[in-house]
Amino acid sequence: MPVVELAGVTKAYENKVAVSNLSVAIDAGQMFGLLGPNGAGKTSSIRMMMGITIPDSGRISLFDKPFERKSLERVGYLPEERGLYKKMKVLEQLVFFGQLHGLAAEEAHKRAVEWARRMEISDALAKKTEELSKGMQQKIQFIASLLHDPGLIVMDEPFSGLDPVNAALVERTLLELKSQGNAILFSTHRMDQVEKLCDSICLIDNGQAVLAGNLREIKASYERNHVIVEFEGSPAFLNSEEIAEAKNFAGHAEIKLKPHGNAQKLLHEAAAVATIYRFELVEPSLEEIFILTVGGKADA
Amino acid sequence: MRNTFLIAKREYLEQIRGRAFRLSTIGLPALFAVIIGVGYVSSLGLGAHKHLIIAANDAALANDIRDQLLSDKDGKANVDVVSPATPDARGALIRKVQTRAIDGVLWIETPAAGLPKATYSSQASGDFITNARMKKALNDGLVDEHLTGAGMKQAEANAVVKGISIDTFQVRKDGTVVKSNAEMSFWKGYVMAILLSMTTMIYGLNVARSIIQEKTSRIFEVMLATAKPSDMLAGKLIGVGAVGLTQIGIWLVAAAAILVTPFAAVLLTGDLAIHFSWTESVLFPVYFLLGYLLYSSLFAGLAATCETEQELQMYMPLAAAPTWLSFAMIILIINDSNSIWSIAASLFPPTAPIIMFLRMASQIPPLWQFAVSISLMILSIWATLWMSSRLYRVGILMYGKRATLPELLRWLRYS
Numbered sequence: 001m002p003v004v005e006l007a008g009v010t011k012a013y014e015n016k017v018a019v020s021n022l023s024v025a026i027d028a029g030q031m032f033g034l035l036g037p038n039g040a041g042k043t044s045s046i047r048m049m050m051g052i053t054i055p056d057s058g059r060i061s062l063f064d065k066p067f068e069r070k071s072l073e074r075v076g077y078l079p080e081e082r083g084l085y086k087k088m089k090v091l092e093q094l095v096f097f098g099q100l101h102g103l104a105a106e107e108a109h110k111r112a113v114e115w116a117r118r119m120e121i122s123d124a125l126a127k128k129t130e131e132l133s134k135g136m137q138q139k140i141q142f143i144a145s146l147l148h149d150p151g152l153i154v155m156d157e158p159f160s161g162l163d164p165v166n167a168a169l170v171e172r173t174l175l176e177l178k179s180q181g182n183a184i185l186f187s188t189h190r191m192d193q194v195e196k197l198c199d200s201i202c203l204i205d206n207g208q209a210v211l212a213g214n215l216r217e218i219k220a221s222y223e224r225n226h227v228i229v230e231f232e233g234s235p236a237f238l239n240s241e242e243i244a245e246a247k248n249f250a251g252h253a254e255i256k257l258k259p260h261g262n263a264q265k266l267l268h269e270a271a272a273v274a275t276i277y278r279f280e281l282v283e284p285s286l287e288e289i290f291i292l293t294v295g296g297k298a299d300a
Numbered sequence: 301m302r303n304t305f306l307i308a309k310r311e312y313l314e315q316i317r318g319r320a321f322r323l324s325t326i327g328l329p330a331l332f333a334v335i336i337g338v339g340y341v342s343s344l345g346l347g348a349h350k351h352l353i354i355a356a357n358d359a360a361l362a363n364d365i366r367d368q369l370l371s372d373k374d375g376k377a378n379v380d381v382v383s384p385a386t387p388d389a390r391g392a393l394i395r396k397v398q399t400r401a402i403d404g405v406l407w408i409e410t411p412a413a414g415l416p417k418a419t420y421s422s423q424a425s426g427d428f429i430t431n432a433r434m435k436k437a438l439n440d441g442l443v444d445e446h447l448t449g450a451g452m453k454q455a456e457a458n459a460v461v462k463g464i465s466i467d468t469f470q471v472r473k474d475g476t477v478v479k480s481n482a483e484m485s486f487w488k489g490y491v492m493a494i495l496l497s498m499t500t501m502i503y504g505l506n507v508a509r510s511i512i513q514e515k516t517s518r519i520f521e522v523m524l525a526t527a528k529p530s531d532m533l534a535g536k537l538i539g540v541g542a543v544g545l546t547q548i549g550i551w552l553v554a555a556a557a558i559l560v561t562p563f564a565a566v567l568l569t570g571d572l573a574i575h576f577s578w579t580e581s582v583l584f585p586v587y588f589l590l591g592y593l594l595y596s597s598l599f600a601g602l603a604a605t606c607e608t609e610q611e612l613q614m615y616m617p618l619a620a621a622p623t624w625l626s627f628a629m630i631i632l633i634i635n636d637s638n639s640i641w642s643i644a645a646s647l648f649p650p651t652a653p654i655i656m657f658l659r660m661a662s663q664i665p666p667l668w669q670f671a672v673s674i675s676l677m678i679l680s681i682w683a684t685l686w687m688s689s690r691l692y693r694v695g696i697l698m699y700g701k702r703a704t705l706p707e708l709l710r711w712l713r714y715s
Binding site: 047050051052069072073075077079081082083084085086087088096097099100101141144 | 303306310314318514517518519520521522523524525526527528
């Protein structure tokens with residue numbers, strides 16, 4: 001049974017249809033990527049899931065029951081528009097959000113201290129939010145959304161504002177939460193992270209789902225017409241007639257073959273002018289699939 | 301309900317711990333004391349220490365007027381008499397006024413028949429205090445001259461001119477009789493009305509400011525994922541209102557502590573006696589709460605439609621208009637607290653809190669008027685909350701631009 005399900009959901013604002021007949025289902029223990037260009041309807045979909053706005057039509061279920069506010073106590077939400085009380089101390093703030101999600105004050109306090117240790121921000125607990133860096137605030141918000149041990153975690157751009165070390169920490173934490181059986185939905189523009197973390201995706205454009213399903217299956221459905229070459233020597237082979245498009249990064253080239261381009265012929269041409277360390281025929285990246293699907297207008 | 305309580309508690313603690321609360325709790329009464337003190341001290345010397353000339357052919361009348369002026373201890377005037385008063389002397393005296401050698405000349409012409417004609421010339425046309433003293437001295441002098449001329453002894457004539465004062469008492473509904481003083485009643489009502497309007501506006505604006513800050517900090521989306529907009533609005537109104545009540549409570553305790561000191565007992569006796577009834581003590585927090593809820597729910601709805609505090613300022617004159625109207629009616633209310641205008645204004649919800657206190661200063665209105673006034677206020681609070689909660693629900697998620705009037709009307713229609 002899916003933890004969250006949107007069935008034929010539609011939402012319109014005045015003259016604009018933000019979401020049109022969208023159906024999405026996320027199971028327990030699944031990491032799900034909600035993708036799309038700016039203004040595609042991702043935030044509108046998430047807001048309906050969180051009961052912030054009400055769909056015009058369609059059905060939303062949480063934990064196998066029709067949507068009810070009580071169920072939100074089991075949902076952790078990190079919105080794209082971050083917000084914390086600037087004058088409040090971090091620990092008080094975490095306890096406050098924990099209480100809002102139904103925890104007792106003592107339990108919220110205990111969990112806040114434990115999560116702060118886990119996310120390496122114990123020193124910040126006694127400080128006011130306004131005294132902290134953007135990355136630190138981001139981690140506090142991350143903790144605030146997880147303190148009540150939610151079964152469904154919804155994260156809109158969870159890695160924005162984080163340095164690589166902290167992004168890796170958040171990534172590890174999300175994978176741990178997934179392995180514990182939590183359903184995780186995240187919306188992002190970072191295709192590399194989606195590719196690394198997500199089991200399934202839904203790509204929406206103009207409020208409609210244009211690509212959805214298991215990420216591996218989606219990628220497998222595309223022809224293996226991309227080649228990654230690592231080489232030393234002349235890059236002259238990158239002008240081959242077999243190539244539609246090539247990017248050369250000093251000894252590392254990413255190549256897209258023409259529709260009927262011959263990879264073997266290209267390998268011979270390359271080997272003739274350079275020493276080849278790696279020659280791998282791969283599926284298109286998610287970023288390329290994204291651009292292909294939404295017609296190159298995305299800014300991801 | 302639990303979320304409303306948590307939000308109210310958070311709001312209350314944040315404001316109570318803030319520097320603004322400490323400053324306004326101490327600063328507001330201190331500011332009042334300074335304003336009243338400065339006003340009193342600066343009024344002490346008004347119209348005093350003037351050098352005046354009284355010119356009249358009737359030397360006895362001129363001397364009588366001079367004595368009257370000198371007997372006024374507040375005036376501390378230096379008065380000379382010129383008699384007889386010739387046209388040449390008049391020109392010379394006017395020149396003295398012009399060169400500020402003297403402050404003014406009272407020129408009295410006494411025709412053979414009829415009343416004397418008097419003119420007062422000075423450089424300060426707005427010195428109404430000296431003008432009033434001069435007029436009283438002239439009239440008293442004339443009465444005194446006529447009475448002694450008619451054969452009354454000087455001491456008797458002086459007693460008549462001095463007049464007698466009236467002690468005023470207020471008979472209350474319960475039959476008790478207390479000494480009253482119209483002037484002190486006015487000031488008591490005035491100060492309470494100002495305190496009421498200031499606290500109502502300040503805390504109403506605090507709600508608005510807090511909403512705009514939360515809108516700017518984008519915290520609403522996090523909050524909305526756990527709490528209903530109505531819980532959030534209710535929590536905010538209760539929390540900030542409790543801060544206001546705490547502040548009023550601190551002032552009342554401080555005032556009570558000061559009033560029981562021997563210094564206050566000496567200061568507030570006789571003509572300065574102020575009587576506070578239980579009705580006033582109970583109704584002050586009641587009208588504060590009602591006024592606060594009315595204005596803060598209005599401000600909350602408006603704030604949800606604004607992006608910045610500057611935008612909110614545009615609505616302020618509109619919101620403050622009932623307060624201005626209330627204070628514009630102050631003389632009417634104090635003089636006739638039971639006129640139809642006074643009653644109507646004390647029942648009209650936006651002006652009711654202030655006008656009711658101005659009325660109570662001179663006379664406690666009948667119970668039914670309190671009942672109607674409070675009922676109408678509760679009804680209008682409900683209507684304002686209905687409207688504001690709709691604006692709030694939609695407005696807090698709208699960023700980037702100020703809502704137009706058609707958009708606001710559309711928000712009101714959203715279910």
